[in-house]
Amino acid sequence: MRVLLVGAGGVGTAITRIAARRSFFDHMVVTDYDLSRAEAAVAALGGEETRFTALRIDASDRAAVTALLTEQRCDILVNATDPRFVMPLFEAALAAGADYLDMAMSLSSPHPERPYEQCGVKLGDRQFERAAAWEEAGRLALVGVGVEPGLSDVFARYAADELFDEIEEIGVRDGANLTVEGYDFAPSFSIWTTIEECLNPPVVWERDRGWFTTAPFSEPEVFDFPEGIGPVACVNVEHEEVLLIPRWVESRRVTFKYGLGDEFIETLKTLHSLGLDRTDKVTVPGGEVSPRDVVAACLPDPASLGALMRGKTCAGTRVTGTKDGAPRDVYLYHVVDNQWSMREYGTQAVVWQTAINPVIALELVASGVWSGAGVLGAEALAPRPFLDLLVAYGSPWGLREQ
Amino acid sequence: MRVLLVGAGGVGTAITRIAARRSFFDHMVVTDYDLSRAEAAVAALGGEETRFTALRIDASDRAAVTALLTEQRCDILVNATDPRFVMPLFEAALAAGADYLDMAMSLSSPHPERPYEQCGVKLGDRQFERAAAWEEAGRLALVGVGVEPGLSDVFARYAADELFDEIEEIGVRDGANLTVEGYDFAPSFSIWTTIEECLNPPVVWERDRGWFTTAPFSEPEVFDFPEGIGPVACVNVEHEEVLLIPRWVESRRVTFKYGLGDEFIETLKTLHSLGLDRTDKVTVPGGEVSPRDVVAACLPDPASLGALMRGKTCAGTRVTGTKDGAPRDVYLYHVVDNQWSMREYGTQAVVWQTAINPVIALELVASGVWSGAGVLGAEALAPRPFLDLLVAYGSPWGLREQ
Known part of the structure; x- marks a missing residue:
């Protein structure tokens, strides 16, 4: 698996550190609008730099992202930017025939007359409207797969x-x-x-x-x-x-x-x-x-x-x-x-807890345990393998009977 | 009595309206950095415009204020600007041989090491340092004569x-x-x-x-x-x-x-x-x-x-x-x-309550009931005539035995 990570801020950098300890992927292209942030994330990995490359990207430029996915032969785009860039990155992955993963969904806007009673445009609406296109393409968009949602x-x-x-x-x-x-x-x-x-x-x-x-x-x-x-x-x-x-x-x-x-x-x-x-x-x-x-x-x-x-x-x-x-x-x-x-x-x-979950999801997709086509949340897929990997990564979960 | 009023904001405008109903002064020159505010204050007085003139002044320009006091033959400067202009106006009045009245005193600055235990420069310190000069000149600076202080x-x-x-x-x-x-x-x-x-x-x-x-x-x-x-x-x-x-x-x-x-x-x-x-x-x-x-x-x-x-x-x-x-x-x-x-x-x-008190003080100075030389607060002078004028102005005070 080859991964295009977009965004080398707090969460993106943590993703590289968690992923570096796992063997499920072949290469991760780490990108940011500010190249020095991507380079710093890769440099901090020490001996693991061979599986990571740093490049500059403008997340709002859909065509450039599509071209980079193709050029780098990436199987999946991981979006670790802020939610304003969900739609161009989501569309860029579809255009390139890649899978897609994010941790926050397309933004909402309140109901124009009754904002505190009725929904206007809901979180993720713009992504779910495109579900049929993803299903037809046979590609998987995993949405909201951080810690919460995720x-x-x-x-x-x-x-x-x-x-x-x-x-x-x-x-x-x-x-x-x-x-x-x-x-x-x-x-x-x-x-x-x-x-x-x-x-x-x-x-x-x-x-x-x-x-x-x-x-x-x-x-x-x-x-x-x-x-x-x-x-x-x-x-x-x-x-x-x-x-x-x-x-x-x-x-x-x-x-x-x-x-x-x-x-x-x-x-x-x-x-x-x-x-x-x-x-x-x-x-x-x-x-x-x-x-x-x-x-x-x-x-x-x-x-x-x-x-x-x-x-x-x-x-x-x-x-x-x-x-x-x-x-x-x-x-x-x-x-x-x-x-x-x-x-x-x-x-x-807070940043680390967000970042571990997309890495686990990537590992499940790489191994074929999680698969599918369309726009899916984490609850659409088998939970037990995900929770087992959380333990295997050294960060166990708990259950309290109230 | 001829009065130079500096500042035609809320309080300055209210001073013109309260003073316009009293006969103790001959003329009030109403000034502001923004001439249109001074003109609006005077225009709003209706038939009373003859005792009021509107002019532009820069309250931070001590020499210009001194010149205006002399040119307009004013007996007293009333400072209705914000406290940053206390010192230039206070010095301008002294230099012109006029009396002075304000409603807030020169600014404080906190103690550099122990701000919440000891005073640094106190409110009014810079004015009281100049008390001897006012006494020598035989002129009266009435400080803090709004509602509180006043x-x-x-x-x-x-x-x-x-x-x-x-x-x-x-x-x-x-x-x-x-x-x-x-x-x-x-x-x-x-x-x-x-x-x-x-x-x-x-x-x-x-x-x-x-x-x-x-x-x-x-x-x-x-x-x-x-x-x-x-x-x-x-x-x-x-x-x-x-x-x-x-x-x-x-x-x-x-x-x-x-x-x-x-x-x-x-x-x-x-x-x-x-x-x-x-x-x-x-x-x-x-x-x-x-x-x-x-x-x-x-x-x-x-x-x-x-x-x-x-x-x-x-x-x-x-x-x-x-x-x-x-x-x-x-x-x-x-x-x-x-x-x-x-x-x-x-x-x-709130503005009206601040403005009535300097007008009463002016009336007491004009009539010679309040007089003196130096830098004085309202508590340095006879209280009963002040309280009686408050009643005469139609805004009585009260006393509650607790």
Whole structure:
């Protein structure tokens, strides 16, 4: 297998480090808009440079990406860029006759009149509209195969296949107890993206209603995360799992709640009430600028904080329903300790946890265990081999009966 | 009396409207950096234009201001600009042999090593350093004669003269129940200045310690404001009263607490923890900008909100101590209802309440009731004639025995 990796930021770089320890692929072409980032990722691999090449690419240039896939004889494109580049990369792979894998799906836009009740364009809609073309071409587009979406969706399918007869609710729950030494407030993930996720109308799926939206920060709950993380305030957030899981797994309700914690929720609400989440420009002495860019510029770059971070991050899926006539309530989860990921891979926990999953998916595709044609989420494919590889990679998952 | 008014913003314009109904002065020259603002203020006075002239002035150009004072034969300069222009205007008046009046004093700078324990340069220090020159010239600089500082200081002196034998604490307390229709968050006063006031180290005076500072938002208390405003969360804020009152009024302790309310306090803390209160520049797409300017640009202009505001604002001074051997606790206060000030003067309550006090002070100087030489606060002069004029102007004050 020859892989074209597009994007050598935090997640792309972590993908190279995790993949370098596995033998399933022949070559990985590591690309970025900024060639020096791709070169730095490859150089950091030490003796493994022979299976990796660094090249420059503009992810928004569909024709150039198609040409590179062909020229480099790549079997699959792995998209590790930000979601604005999903569509050109997705189309470039199809045009080149390659498979495709991403960790976030094409962007949503809110309903023009009733944003907090009805969906407008949903996450992934633009990709699913093209499913027939992928099926006809006999090529596989694996969408949303990071940790959440991705591993969370594998957990959902595993629960349906092996743990439940009937499922009431599938609720993805993400939480952490990460702190950053020396900072009062330092998000471990891009604040720009976090604002986008958290202030977009959250989406919920119910069997009787289909997909619908709510106001931001709806249905607050305190979820008790495992392995010492403890209780964290969670709220509904727009996320791909809610759009993916109901397509392949039967249940009555699907939600995603993000463990932002009370302080972070209040901070986001304040930014919103002050209009500082806006992306349109305001005029001030010195220029015309987007307030959200200014917020991001005032905070430390999360990619640079790994060494100062302490704590663990947890991704998982809570499933309630019945098994053999009795009620059941389980939380399937995966925890990464930042000190472990920094020591083992030089990568902070949130980024590392995202990156391991596409590498496992690639290995399953390379070995033929995962195969198919069309636009598929991780829950469309066999969960057990995926979960077994997670253990084999040295990062086991857990199951808690509630 | 001929008056040079510098600054035709909210407060300057309100000064012209209040003064226009009084006969104590012969002429007021209304000036602004933006001539159209001065002209608009004068044009709005209707039949009273004969006593008012509009001219352009640059408040930072000391020589030009001195020349204008001489050319226009003005007896007194009234500074209604922002505090950055205190020093050039104060020096210009002295150089021209005119009297001077302002509503905010020369700016502070924090102690370089122990900002939350010790004072650095205090509010008004640069003006008091020049007191001898004013005394020698036989001219009067009345400093901090708005509502707070200003009326609050008159209340303090009145309490010392007529209500107490010994004073324990003089605590200025400012609160409001103003809301702005259609806005979740819309400060009734400049957010730039509010951030400056609230995030600077608050200053406290005690007889045994002199002036010292604390961390922002210290000594929170809930103060019950009169006339239906009710309880509001108040915290220590850096303000001129604490620097002025101990110079002329005996007590054991002087504080200033601002009734920001819990929501506003949390918002300011959030802006600070995100670094959005910073005035140094950050680089973002579109320019190099000061984050605090971006915060201000995202919020509505408070000067434009008068017609949408509802509620009352209260300024006052709480005094505790003893009278005739018995403990006493009084709150001397002044309340303005926004709907009243909009209807009567077309001016929002907070601005109007600031503007009435310098007009009363001018009238007392014109009539010779207030006189002196040097740099004096309102508490250096007789309080009763000031309070009587407040009633005569149609805006009575109140006294609550606690």
